[in-house]
Amino acid sequence: MADVVLKSQPAKYWIQVLAPKQGFFADPQQSVLAAMEAAGQESIPVGCRGGGCGKCRIQIVQGQYFSKRMSRAWISAEQEAQGKVLACRVYARTDLNIQVDSPEIATACLAQAG
Amino acid sequence: MKKGVMRPGHIQIRVLDMDEALKHYVDLLGMIEMDRDAQGRVYLKGWTEVDKFSLVLREADQPGMDFVGFKCVDEVTLDNLQADLQAAGVSTQEIPAEDLKDCGRRIRFTIPTGHSFELFATKKQTGKWGINPRNPEAWPRELKGMKATRFDHCLLYGPNVAASVQLLTQVLGMDLAEQVLDPEGKQLAGFVTVSMKAHDVAFIEHPEPGKLHHASFFLETWNDVLKAADLISMTDTSLDIGPTRHGLTHGQTIYFFDPSGNRNEVFAGGDYHYPDHAPVTWDVEQLGKAIFYHDRQLNERFLTVLT
Numbered sequence: 001m002a003d004v005v006l007k008s009q010p011a012k013y014w015i016q017v018l019a020p021k022q023g024f025f026a027d028p029q030q031s032v033l034a035a036m037e038a039a040g041q042e043s044i045p046v047g048c049r050g051g052g053c054g055k056c057r058i059q060i061v062q063g064q065y066f067s068k069r070m071s072r073a074w075i076s077a078e079q080e081a082q083g084k085v086l087a088c089r090v091y092a093r094t095d096l097n098i099q100v101d102s103p104e105i106a107t108a109c110l111a112q113a114g
Numbered sequence: 115m116k117k118g119v120m121r122p123g124h125i126q127i128r129v130l131d132m133d134e135a136l137k138h139y140v141d142l143l144g145m146i147e148m149d150r151d152a153q154g155r156v157y158l159k160g161w162t163e164v165d166k167f168s169l170v171l172r173e174a175d176q177p178g179m180d181f182v183g184f185k186c187v188d189e190v191t192l193d194n195l196q197a198d199l200q201a202a203g204v205s206t207q208e209i210p211a212e213d214l215k216d217c218g219r220r221i222r223f224t225i226p227t228g229h230s231f232e233l234f235a236t237k238k239q240t241g242k243w244g245i246n247p248r249n250p251e252a253w254p255r256e257l258k259g260m261k262a263t264r265f266d267h268c269l270l271y272g273p274n275v276a277a278s279v280q281l282l283t284q285v286l287g288m289d290l291a292e293q294v295l296d297p298e299g300k301q302l303a304g305f306v307t308v309s310m311k312a313h314d315v316a317f318i319e320h321p322e323p324g325k326l327h328h329a330s331f332f333l334e335t336w337n338d339v340l341k342a343a344d345l346i347s348m349t350d351t352s353l354d355i356g357p358t359r360h361g362l363t364h365g366q367t368i369y370f371f372d373p374s375g376n377r378n379e380v381f382a383g384g385d386y387h388y389p390d391h392a393p394v395t396w397d398v399e400q401l402g403k404a405i406f407y408h409d410r411q412l413n414e415r416f417l418t419v420l421t
């Protein structure tokens with residue numbers, strides 16, 4: 001029985017966050033950000049979940065992945081080539097080591113209201 | 115409508131992937147695809163809108179808003195408003211007819227918050243979608259998803275909100291319906307209308323120019339907003355907040371994101387405005403309640419997640 005369940009399950013990859021030291025499993029159909037949310041963790045900030053706002057920026061330190069188009073406002077072509085990505089547009093293809101790399105994001109001038 | 119500006123006529127939004135975007139705007143929101151052009155742009159509208167389109171999607175590598183356009187009563191009004199803008203020191207650019215398919219010439223200018231605004235007077239009218247203009251039925255039976263009725267307004271973030279509000283009210287004859295003031299009386303948010311609606315466009319003070327907070331689409335009832343929330347869950351769409359009520363305008367609302375991270379809103383209800391109404395004022399200390407009337411506090415995304 002356990003064997004049958006195992007065979008029918010898709011491969012899951014381990015996503016190791018380097019700091020804070022945390023990790024979670026992601027299946028290949030799930031963005032790295034969605035997998036983190038599903039695991040109930042908060043190491044990567046969550047914004048739009050669509051590659052537009054920049055909140056979820058990470059650096060892939062090691063591992064293979066597939067990425068969908070991401071806003072050039074947050075990821076230049078050079079950065080993309082060096083593994084800087086938006087976690088909500090990235091899908092693991094092997095286990096990954098990642099580092100959270102949130103950019104400076106402007107805050108509306110209402111913030112002082114608290 | 116004192117100077118002949120009638121309503122928000124269109125918004126052009128950049129998306130990262132057109133197929134993903136169309137699944138969202140057509141299948142989930144229930145917008146109708148009306149046309150495409152040689153540049154690959156796709157033209158859509160809500161079913162109650164009489165003009166041919168109100169939402170234009172353009173594939174690009176950075177999401178956000180290209181421009182928002184307001185429809186004026188006629189071409190003479192357009193000439194007059196262009197002259198008024200120039201007299202107020204605003205430089206204008208004329209975009210020729212047919213740059214947007216089946217749309218007349220557009221007068222484009224940049225407002226102080228850094229957004230590209232347009233005025234136009236002519237667009238092909240195809241009538242309400244799916245119902246006969248003569249002896250019309252209540253609604254078409256073929257609608258999808260949330261059955262969005264129309265593009266209603268957008269909320270824009272940028273610096274110099276007070277100056278943008280002043281331009282739209284003093285030069286283009288719009289009205290300030292609601293505002294948020296800080297203790298020194300500085301305008302941090304302005305909700306501007308050209309109609310009886312509580313807002314046709316809104317602004318919030320922000321250091322970066324030209325940002326889109328959300329594009330909003332109108333639904334008939336609170337129950338429709340609840341069903342929209344159900345559909346957001348069924349389709350695993352990225353939810354921001356809601357269903358809830360805004361304090362500002364008192365509309366019943368839900369915020370969510372398109373697949374490129376542009377925020378959308380669908381809402382129902384809300385206050386009304388006549389030209390003799392004084393602006394409704396919210397104090398910035400009450401901002402949480404002004405934005406999310408039930409939670410009475412802002413979520414961090416409201417202040418920072420933009421395209």
Ligand code: FES
Nearest residue numbers: 047048049054088
């Ligand atoms: S959450 Fe907005 S870019 Fe990933």
Ligand SMILES: [Fe+2]
Nearest residue numbers: 269328330379
């Ligand atoms: Fe809104």
